[in-house]
Amino acid sequence: MTRWAMVADLRRCVGCQTCTAACKHANATPPGVQWRRVIDMEFGEFPDVQRAFVPVGCQHCEDPPCMEVCPTTATKKRADGIVTIDYDLCIGCAYCAVACPYQARYKTERASFAYGQPTENETLRHDDARIAVATKCTFCVERIDSGLERGQTPGVDPEATPACVNACIAQALVFGDRDDPQSNVSQMLATHQHFRMHEALGTGPGFHYVWDTLDKHGDGEGKS
Numbered sequence: 001m002t003r004w005a006m007v008a009d010l011r012r013c014v015g016c017q018t019c020t021a022a023c024k025h026a027n028a029t030p031p032g033v034q035w036r037r038v039i040d041m042e043f044g045e046f047p048d049v050q051r052a053f054v055p056v057g058c059q060h061c062e063d064p065p066c067m068e069v070c071p072t073t074a075t076k077k078r079a080d081g082i083v084t085i086d087y088d089l090c091i092g093c094a095y096c097a098v099a100c101p102y103q104a105r106y107k108t109e110r111a112s113f114a115y116g117q118p119t120e121n122e123t124l125r126h127d128d129a130r131i132a133v134a135t136k137c138t139f140c141v142e143r144i145d146s147g148l149e150r151g152q153t154p155g156v157d158p159e160a161t162p163a164c165v166n167a168c169i170a171q172a173l174v175f176g177d178r179d180d181p182q183s184n185v186s187q188m189l190a191t192h193q194h195f196r197m198h199e200a201l202g203t204g205p206g207f208h209y210v211w212d213t214l215d216k217h218g219d220g221e222g223k224s
Helices: 018-027 065-069 095-099 120-125 141-149 165-166 184-190
Strands: 006-008 037-045 047-057 075-077 084-085 171-175 190-196 207-213
Touching: 018 037, 018 065, 018 120, 018 165, 065 075, 065 095, 165 171, 171 184, 184 190, 184 207
Parallel strands: 006 207
Antiparallel strands: 006 171, 037 047, 075 084, 190 207
16 A cells, blocks of 8 residues: 655754745645745743644644535545545535644635736646645645656656755655555654644644654664
């Protein structure tokens, strides 16, 4: 089987928001809609204060609560783990947005553009089917499927890899097949301490966060 997953290396992310910009460019999302966001966090007490940048978005859960509440079955989970939305079935009730614990879903009632009138890219990529329905990160599923048809490997070949991963200037984002022990994602998780956001909820997120390497005993080495 294949289980597409993403890893964010919190040691590398510099909070530049390039992934956010790349996502908006690739999908022409309207103002205020950010399928890929980066949260700027500060923790600790002065003078021992630390800062972390955390990329977030749809977690493509194993057990997505958004799918369970959808009254029209518009939200589905593919066999490869990607959670999708069928815009033809979506009625815009926004139950999924309420159910999502990651605040990853949006609903746009009318077309709007960054500078009033659509830019060339917005004109090219605008999709009327995304008006008045739920929308979210898709892991750039069209790129994945098109790449696979051409024999490419998502996470390795840029043309088959999510736009945010390609754009990351710090190489903090990694994408690949979680079920393949030789994939870049599996290798990263096997050698690093990692967690998943709100994992206690039982959603089984497909987005992992790493912050430290493991030594031969499986313990953190404390490297930054």
